[in-house]
Amino acid sequence: MPTISPPLERSPHLMNIGAAIRARRKNAGISQEALADAAGLDRSHMGKIERGERNVTVLNMVRIADALGCQLSTLLLEADL
DSSP states (O other), rough: OOOOOOOOOOOHHHHHHHHHHHHHHHHHOOOOHHHHHHHHHHHHHHHHHHHSSSOOOOOHHHHHHHHTSSSSSHHHHHHHH
């Protein structure tokens, strides 16, 4: 019988990263879809990242930061990490 993974527990760190990305995106006046496209990600995946539901990889964080026109270190500082 296959095992079922427990539901993802929302980490405060992931939620802070997502909030920092969302705040930068909204401040830039771009849609979630436009950001996802610029970062080479699926829009639904971007939504999950912004809600803290995905453990985003470093490579995707770099892509998102580049699409937002900022350094990854800036996003991490804004996420209080």
